Amino acid sequence: MSIKIIKPGILTTIQDTGRYGHMHLGISVSGALDEYSYQLGNFILNNPSDSASIEVTYGDFSFLSLDVMHICVTGAETEISINNQPNHLNKVITLNQGDIFEIKCPKKAIRNYVCIKGGIDSEIFYNSRSCNVREAIGKKITKDQVIKTFRVDNDNINSIDPSLAPKYENDLITLRVLPTYQFHEFSDNDKALFFSQVYSVSKDFDRTGVRLNGGKMTDVMKGVISEGSAVGSIEITPKGLPIILMRDAPTIGGYPKIGTVFSLDVPYLAQSGYGQRIRFELMKYVEAESERRSFNDLFGIEA
Amino acid sequence: MLEIIPAGENSLIIYFDKKIDSNLLRRISYYSETISKELNKYIIELIPSYVSIFISFNLNHISQFELIQKLERILTKKININDDRDIPLFEIPVYYGVDVGLDLKDILQKKKMELDQFIAIHSQIEYEIFAIGFAPNFAFLGKISNDIRVPRLKTPRISVPAGSVGIADSQTGVYPINSPGGWNLVGKTPLDLSISNNEISSYLRVGGKVRFKPISRDEFISQGGLL
Numbered sequence: 001m002s003i004k005i006i007k008p009g010i011l012t013t014i015q016d017t018g019r020y021g022h023m024h025l026g027i028s029v030s031g032a033l034d035e036y037s038y039q040l041g042n043f044i045l046n047n048p049s050d051s052a053s054i055e056v057t058y059g060d061f062s063f064l065s066l067d068v069m070h071i072c073v074t075g076a077e078t079e080i081s082i083n084n085q086p087n088h089l090n091k092v093i094t095l096n097q098g099d100i101f102e103i104k105c106p107k108k109a110i111r112n113y114v115c116i117k118g119g120i121d122s123e124i125f126y127n128s129r130s131c132n133v134r135e136a137i138g139k140k141i142t143k144d145q146v147i148k149t150f151r152v153d154n155d156n157i158n159s160i161d162p163s164l165a166p167k168y169e170n171d172l173i174t175l176r177v178l179p180t181y182q183f184h185e186f187s188d189n190d191k192a193l194f195f196s197q198v199y200s201v202s203k204d205f206d207r208t209g210v211r212l213n214g215g216k217m218t219d220v221m222k223g224v225i226s227e228g229s230a231v232g233s234i235e236i237t238p239k240g241l242p243i244i245l246m247r248d249a250p251t252i253g254g255y256p257k258i259g260t261v262f263s264l265d266v267p268y269l270a271q272s273g274y275g276q277r278i279r280f281e282l283m284k285y286v287e288a289e290s291e292r293r294s295f296n297d298l299f300g301i302e303a
Numbered sequence: 304m305l306e307i308i309p310a311g312e313n314s315l316i317i318y319f320d321k322k323i324d325s326n327l328l329r330r331i332s333y334y335s336e337t338i339s340k341e342l343n344k345y346i347i348e349l350i351p352s353y354v355s356i357f358i359s360f361n362l363n364h365i366s367q368f369e370l371i372q373k374l375e376r377i378l379t380k381k382i383n384i385n386d387d388r389d390i391p392l393f394e395i396p397v398y399y400g401v402d403v404g405l406d407l408k409d410i411l412q413k414k415k416m417e418l419d420q421f422i423a424i425h426s427q428i429e430y431e432i433f434a435i436g437f438a439p440n441f442a443f444l445g446k447i448s449n450d451i452r453v454p455r456l457k458t459p460r461i462s463v464p465a466g467s468v469g470i471a472d473s474q475t476g477v478y479p480i481n482s483p484g485g486w487n488l489v490g491k492t493p494l495d496l497s498i499s500n501n502e503i504s505s506y507l508r509v510g511g512k513v514r515f516k517p518i519s520r521d522e523f524i525s526q527g528g529l530l
Contacts, residue, residue, distance in 0.1 A: 023348040228350030228357020230311040252436030260311040288312035
């Protein structure tokens with residue numbers, strides 16, 4: 001089964017749960033940036049939790065369905081349509097051969113996931129189908145590209161409680177932060193500033209990292225000896241401003257880090273575009289561990 | 304000094320010291336192997352780098368607290384690192400020429416040095432891999448001789464061709480894929496060092512050794528090098 005891309009949009013890539021176990025070679029984890037919406041779509045379709053899906057950034061995306069198939073679109077609040085007939089996010093949609101599916105530019109949040117029953121059948125590289133443009137692993141999806149999907153012989157789907165779908169905010173979001181890395185080496189003033197002010201997303205944000213604008217810290221240490229970086233870790237540049245590392249980020253880095261955004265809050269950052277206002281609050285490890293475990297349980301995630 | 308500090312709800316980092324040193328590198332390499340082996344079922348990623356080891360783990364099977372206890376047991380055991388351990392030596396052929404080493408001319412001028420001298424100095428040392436990162440398969444090699452050290456470029460290049468050999472301060476390395484880069488370019492290897500080449504990942508590990516073998520322009524081209 002397959003689809004043919006009509007409008008590829010500005011940044012559309014194939015992503016799955018990520019490329020694990022190769023960071024020691026400098027290979028980033030990659031994978032769907034908004035893990036929540038990605039998992040939700042595959043859950044609704046009763047797909048395995050690591051099924052490859054299409055990550056669409058800023059909409060403006062359409063394709064022609066070359067077979068009968070079931071899809072589910074999750075993520076940013078936007079208009080979607082089949083042959084120009086409006087349809088809905090977070091539910092199973094059946095496409096017939098010749099149907100044209102379209103996603104408009106989102107109103108709230110920026111990324112959508114087009115999950116397809118059976119998952120996408122594309123080339124596996126180091127155990128994953130995820131594209132990482134920076135690492136020259138895979139390529140952005142282009143016009144006329146044909147994408148194959150696995151044939152499935154069951155129609156099982158899951159219905160969800162609508163309240164399970166993540167809610168994205170256009171105004172202010174709060175990201176929970178664990179005190180990690182050099183947290184204790186930052187001055188009290190800088191920490192107070194970090195946890196009290198409202199930052200905003202600068203024009204530099206992509207799958208590798210998100211740079212924030214705001215009041216500058218004044219007492220930042222010069223740098224640290226390059227060390228392994230966690231997804232969500234918050235680097236503070238010599239100018240005193242944060243860069244939050246996303247899934248395509250280099251695996252090691254030498255800026256001091258004040259903390260790490262909790263993995264289940266990273267999706268909300270991933271859905272933030274230019275100007276999104278962000279504040280941070282400290283989180284306890286026990287809460288993070290138990291919330292993450294419940295999420296893994298809910299979606300049947302192995303790790 | 305030995306510190307284990309959280310890096311996220313499912314990751315942590317072990318700091319061994321604050322100073323980069325070859326002996327420390329051997330310890331880090333030893334512990335990376337031991338931890339990978341003994342705690343294999345819990346560990347997802349393990350990144351050794353200069354003075355630290357980053358670990359991410361499977362929260363479904365172990366908590367941060369329990370993993371730290373297990374790590375402490377491994378890290379506090381007395382160890383005897385045998386220097387004769389089988390450390391792989393990886394030889395990388397390099398064509399040192401101004402047509403591929405775009406910064407060679409400047410460096411030779413600054414150091415008042417002939418190209419032959421530069422080549423002899425850069426290729427005589429068995430370098431150690433201190434870290435791998437920046438790009439897949441990019442190995443940070445050290446330390447280069449004081450005689451040829453130069454700071455990184457003030458303005459990084461937007462695109463450095465794959466295979467380019469660079470130097471910056473005490474380090475040298477090869478760009479495995481086309482990428483932006485701020486190191487001074489001194490030559491190019493015809494080898495494919497990208498992750499598409501499965502044969503090299505066994506050599507590329509922190510603590511491993513690398514030597515550059517000078518080759519001529521003709522050899523570079525006959526081995527598939529692109530000018």
